Amino acid sequence: MSIKKIDKLRASLRREPASARFAELAELLRGRGELEEAEAVLRSGLTYHPGSATGRMVLAGVLIERGRPDEGISVLESVVEQHPDLTKAWRLLATTHEASGNVQRADQCRAMFTNKDALPKTDEQGLPSIYRTETMARVLDSQGLKRQAGHVRRGLKKGDEGRP
Secondary structure (H helix, E strand, O other): OOHHHHHHHHHHHHHOOOOOOHHHHHHHHHHOOOHHHHHHHHHHHHHHOOOOHHHHHHHHHHHHHOOOHHHHHHHHHHHHHHOOOOHHHHHHHHHHHHHOOOHHHHHHHHHHHHOHHHOOOEOOOOOEHHHOOHHHHHHHHHOOOHHHHHHHHHHHHOOOOOOO
16 A cells, blocks of 8 residues: 555545545555544545445444444444445454454354345345344344334234245
8 A cells, every 4th residue: 555545545535525535545544553544534534425334334443443342333233234235344243243252243243144145135124024023123122223123013014024
């Protein structure tokens, strides 16, 4: 990674603070160990691009590396909630949970990417139809994912339970 590229991206973001290249710069800074600046770049960029899964995943990595794994986990949980097919996010989440001592949650995360090809397509809320059961709604509730649990229950009321 070249310092010239970092300087070029810094200059670009000064000219266009709303540029989507913020995550690229932050990742390069992270790779050089410039974690404080990387976090600042990410937080600024995410104000313009709050839905950027890449930006939030890089932020999670920076937070974890800065010794704030709980914050990193929180960011990753929001990423996988909105983008359940992002295997990389599930992997990082599993690894971080395991490092934090939460082996059960790490195993749950691993289960989400271990056999992705076998999973059905997701619905508009990002939930595979096979998982639309009352049991899954209770699991989602227990993990604080109230919105997804409500979505599952609404589908069940409509007689819309997924079938394997």
